[in-house]
Amino acid sequence: MQLIDIDKARYRKHLNIVIISFIGSLLVLSLLFGTILISLFSTVGDTNALLQVGADAVQVEQESNFRYNLLGVILALLANAAVLHSLKRSDFFTEIYYVWQIKQLQNLIYRKLKKIKIAAKAGEEDALIILFFYYQSQLQVYKLDDNTITLETIERHRQEVDESIAELGLSITTEQFNKSLLAQYK
Structure with a gap:
């Protein structure tokens, strides 16, 4: 996936x-x-009518409609998910879907980040490509979401990756990133 301006x-x-x-x-x-x-x-409602018939009637435990309300919420979630799924490739959702996909990739990278960082320190080009993409995409998403609290930390990590790339004499861009690069870091 390539980074695009939003x-x-x-x-x-x-x-x-x-x-x-x-x-x-x-x-x-x-x-x-x-x-x-x-x-x-x-x-x-039927249970309540039975309870009112006689004062001497055996007390029946009150039944609840919780399960029907819960099922209603689940059905509503499924209906909303179906609508969002059908609209995700529309022009209106272009930016939202793009950011969602980037966040998914970031999550995949984050799960393997420790091994990727070790490989990057050893000078592996694929690891550096992944880290370069990861930090660039984080900067983009954090700016879009106005998450400025950790922006300096991400910028510092990106600069460290840039320095490693320069020391090795490599030329790396975000266009070189491919999701398949992650497969080697298990």
Whole structure:
């Protein structure tokens, strides 16, 4: 995957719309699905009628509609996931989907980061390519998400990788990165 320039204003605007829409539709669909499931399958009302018939009746443990409400939330999540999946390649989601893919790659790299750093210190070019891509992509995503707290640390790590690359006389770019490079670090 290659790093591309992203319009931060468009990305933030679209991300906020998606987040608000997701939360709103999750709320509405959860209530809708929960209500439908309760009306179709619940017997709580029947139990209450039996309890009111006689004061001497044996106390019956109150049944709850929790499981129907929980199932309503799960169905709402599945419906939202299906909509997001179908729209992920649309023009509206271009930046959001790109950042999501970059974050997935960063997660894969992070899981192997210790071994990659050891290999980079040993001068392995593939490890340096991975680290160069990793820190460049982190800088991009952190700036897009306004995560400025650790930006200096990431910049310092990137400079260390740049120095290692220069010492070895290599010419490395983010375009050289390929996900398949990660396979050798298990």
